[in-house]
Amino acid sequence: MLEFLRKEGISENLINDIEKFRKFYKVESKIEYRIPSPKYNYYGNDVWEEAITALICGENLLLVGSKATGKNVLAENLSAAFGRPKWDISFHVNTDSTSLIGTDTFENGQVVFRNGPIYECAKWGGFGVLDEINMAKNDSVAVLHATLDYRRIIDVPGYDKITIDDASRFIATMNYGYAGTRELNEALTSRFMVINMPNISSKNLKKLLQREYPQLRDEYVEQFAGLFKDLQLKSENSEISTKSVDLRGLLASINLMDKGLSPVKALQMGIANKSFDDFERTLVEDVIRLRIADNLGRNEIFR
Numbered sequence: 001m002l003e004f005l006r007k008e009g010i011s012e013n014l015i016n017d018i019e020k021f022r023k024f025y026k027v028e029s030k031i032e033y034r035i036p037s038p039k040y041n042y043y044g045n046d047v048w049e050e051a052i053t054a055l056i057c058g059e060n061l062l063l064v065g066s067k068a069t070g071k072n073v074l075a076e077n078l079s080a081a082f083g084r085p086k087w088d089i090s091f092h093v094n095t096d097s098t099s100l101i102g103t104d105t106f107e108n109g110q111v112v113f114r115n116g117p118i119y120e121c122a123k124w125g126g127f128g129v130l131d132e133i134n135m136a137k138n139d140s141v142a143v144l145h146a147t148l149d150y151r152r153i154i155d156v157p158g159y160d161k162i163t164i165d166d167a168s169r170f171i172a173t174m175n176y177g178y179a180g181t182r183e184l185n186e187a188l189t190s191r192f193m194v195i196n197m198p199n200i201s202s203k204n205l206k207k208l209l210q211r212e213y214p215q216l217r218d219e220y221v222e223q224f225a226g227l228f229k230d231l232q233l234k235s236e237n238s239e240i241s242t243k244s245v246d247l248r249g250l251l252a253s254i255n256l257m258d259k260g261l262s263p264v265k266a267l268q269m270g271i272a273n274k275s276f277d278d279f280e281r282t283l284v285e286d287v288i289r290l291r292i293a294d295n296l297g298r299n300e301i302f303r
Helices: 002-007 012-024 029-034 045-056 071-082 097-101 117-124 138-148 202-212 218-236 247-258 263-270 278-291
Strands: 061-064 086-090 102-107 110-115 127-131 153-155 161-163 169-174 193-196
Touching: 002 012, 012 045, 012 071, 045 061, 045 071, 045 193, 061 071, 071 086, 071 127, 071 169, 086 117, 097 102, 097 117, 097 138, 110 117, 117 127, 117 138, 117 153, 117 161, 138 153, 202 218, 202 247, 218 247, 218 278, 247 263, 263 278
Parallel strands: 061 169, 061 193, 086 127, 127 169
Antiparallel strands: 102 110, 153 161
8 A cells, every 4th residue: 555655646754654653553463354455546645645644643534525535445545554453333323332332242151241343443453434424323423422532432331441542543434415314513523634525536537447457448448437527527417316426336337348248238237227217317328328339349448
């Protein structure tokens, strides 16, 4: 990851700070398996430098942005760059304090405490990714308040309190408009440094496609990047929903093409069919056909 950051032109001072962090905060061998090896890299120098600076300074991050801005990809990349074990905590209607901290369970005929992901992350100096934090219930938010502020403690009812390891950081993600989301309260928001994640630029999208699919012909790197930006623009203009603005879907579609599936069928599966409204799906298919011909073969797309 550090070599990738150097190639992307990230400040050498920040990279040196990451190296010092990694040398100072060691990871125990039994949890090294939790250090991620990202499949995708995040592209965007400004965001990288903002995020690295905040984490070096001991701050927690809140990544805010619409769909396909790379929030979770960046969180995983940051864990890999800092060489820290990662715990993923997804918030939903059933996430409560016990699922975060832990709960009693039976083991070998006796009651023991089973650590939750927040507890484990705090104990081992990990990076905790708080996914869709604006879906958190009040019960969960109460846990986060003490965990994320200057106290850096978790008080486990009926047991003891633990002090959060100095290497621990929490990276939350959120976007508006999903069912079940709500506004974050001021107290919780104040515990984060906030990065408003920009849409991926055409230049960085092409870099991503070239890195993931080096055999992709330059012409089709342009076409697939253009297709995604066309869909993004239509969504911003309220012509279609965000369902088809799916970068994961585009990458998966290209993978299917590489295995021999026709481009139109692959893009229908990965993008167009994610719109369940017939009229919207037809609009998306029209956008695809403007960029990708129906009769293309694999050898025309890949070298």
